[in-house]
Amino acid sequence: MKPLLLIDVDGVLNPMGHPTPDFRRYRCTIDGEVYTVHLNPRHGRRLLELALATGSELVWATTWEHHANDWIAPRIGLPALPVITMDPAGATPSGHGEMFKTPHVAAYAGRRPFVWFDDQVWAEDEEYLRVDQGLADFLLIHVDPIRGLTSRHLGMAHEWLTLTGFSQGS
Ligand SMILES: [Mg+2]
Structure with a gap:
């Protein structure tokens, strides 16, 4: 069973704070609404590297749902x-x-x-998954929405997958 790497968009790949020069600005039009996002192509590369190194599968866990494949993935090389x-x-x-x-x-x-990167996961989510769902093998990584996903978060995921033995990479 391949581990899952669950990725949020807003507050994770698209930070809320003032974007650094690594980020490019894009407009997305969904159902007639225009959204502006700031995306960093390095995020895509790093996530692919993490998935490859740990034998994990990347999956969207975002309210963008299938729109993430149209508007986000191609812009960061996923x-x-x-x-x-x-x-x-x-x-x-x-x-x-x-x-x-x-x-x-x-x-x-x-x-x-699974490892889940999200700016809205808290202790309540941890408790729900453990107590209500009886799940044990997961790591919630809370991302600061101002800065978005950083190397530290990716490192935490890599370390957890490796130490728990879930990593299926080389
Ligand atoms: Mg979010």
Whole structure:
């Protein structure tokens, strides 16, 4: 079972803060709405390297859903990735205070180990996954939405996958 690397867009690949020169600005038009995003091509390269090194599979876990494959992936050099759909109507709150995406992530991951990069994962999500879903083999990496994904987060994922033995890379 390949481990999963779950990736959010807003606050992770598209930081909310003032972008550094590594980032380029793009416009995306979805259902007539125009969105501006700042993307760093290094993110795509680093994520692919991490997936290869650990034998993991990259998957979108974002409200962009399939739009991430049209508007985000090609701009940072990622191939089209599988998508976890995030219909808010499909998630019934458990009482642990988890965010709306978390039950969708749990259902998709099943028994597969996963690392999840998101700016909105907190202790409540950890508790929901462990207690309510009975999952043990996961790592939630909280990303500061101002700066977005950094080498530190990628390093944490690599270390966890390696130390737990889930890494299937060389
Ligand atoms: Mg986000």
